[in-house]
Amino acid sequence: MASSLTYAGVVWAFLSFLCAAASCVGFFMPYWLLGSQLEKSVSFGTFRRCSYPVRDESRQMTVMVEQCGRYASFQAIPSAEWRICTVVTGLGCGLLLLVALTALMGCCVSELISRTVGRVAGGIQFLGGLLIGSGCALYPLGWDSEEVRQTCGNLSNQFELAACLIPADCAAPGMRARDAAKPHSHPCFSLEGLCNTRKQQRPKD
Numbered sequence: 658m659a660s661s662l663t664y665a666g667v668v669w670a671f672l673s674f675l676c677a678a679a680s681c682v683g684f685f686m687p688y689w690l691l692g693s694q695l696e697k698s699v700s701f702g703t704f705r706r707c708s709y710p711v712r713d714e715s716r717q718m719t720v721m722v723e724q725c726g727r728y729a730s731f732q733a734i735p736s737a738e739w740r741i742c743t744v745v746t747g748l749g750c751g752l753l754l755l756v757a758l759t760a761l762m763g764c765c766v767s768e769l770i771s772r773t774v775g776r777v778a779g780g781i782q783f784l785g786g787l788l789i790g791s792g793c794a795l796y797p798l799g800w801d802s803e804e805v806r807q808t809c810g811n812l813s814n815q816f817e818l819a820a821c822l823i824p825a826d827c828a829a830p831g832m833r834a835r836d837a838a839k840p841h842s843h844p845c846f847s848l849e850g851l852c853n854t855r856k857q858q859r860p861k862d
Contacts, residue, residue, distance in 0.1 A: 662763050670760035677753035692808035692821035697721040699808045703743040736799035742792045749788030
């Protein structure tokens with residue numbers, strides 16, 4: 658099967674896909690922040706949460722519904738910082754996925770990815786990683802919202818978690834973003850050598 662990528666380019670395509678897939682999954686999963694409310698475990702993402710309080714009119718008390726779901730509307734996301742984080746991180750994941758799928762197509766289609774396209778793809782990856790990293794940096798700014806404070810013992814503030822925890826793997830999206838934002842930090846991301854372009858050699862005298 659014809660390919661427009663060298664062996665290094667195939668490795669780049671595969672790693673790009675893994676990076677994009679992991680970033681998208683991490684963006685969608687609501688386990689960025691862990692806490693508890695009414696003795697029930699609660700977790701937050703940027704636009705989703707698990708376990709939320711509802712008013713039980715029959716018992717005249719507030720109970721926790723142990724289900725995961727997204728907020729009813731964009732404006733229902735607890736803070737403006739989290740809304741910005743949702744947009745910025747989602748856009749970054751989309752860009753990484755676009756480059757990854759294009760690169761995978763380049764493994765099967767000849768002359769799809771030229772050196773110029775490779776450089777553009779690297780620039781898009783840099784931008785996508787930068788957006789995801791920016792989204793991760795914005796996330797702690799929303800820890801002072803009322804919902805988070807209720808879950809973190811009413812003591813949380815920006816960059817102060819109080820009784821809440823960050824999962825050990827929550828730093829992974831930021832690290833993936835950092836790596837994606839450095840297209841020249843790994844020999845497989847040296848875009849000069851990714852494209853299987855043939856140069857005509859000048860005949861020797």
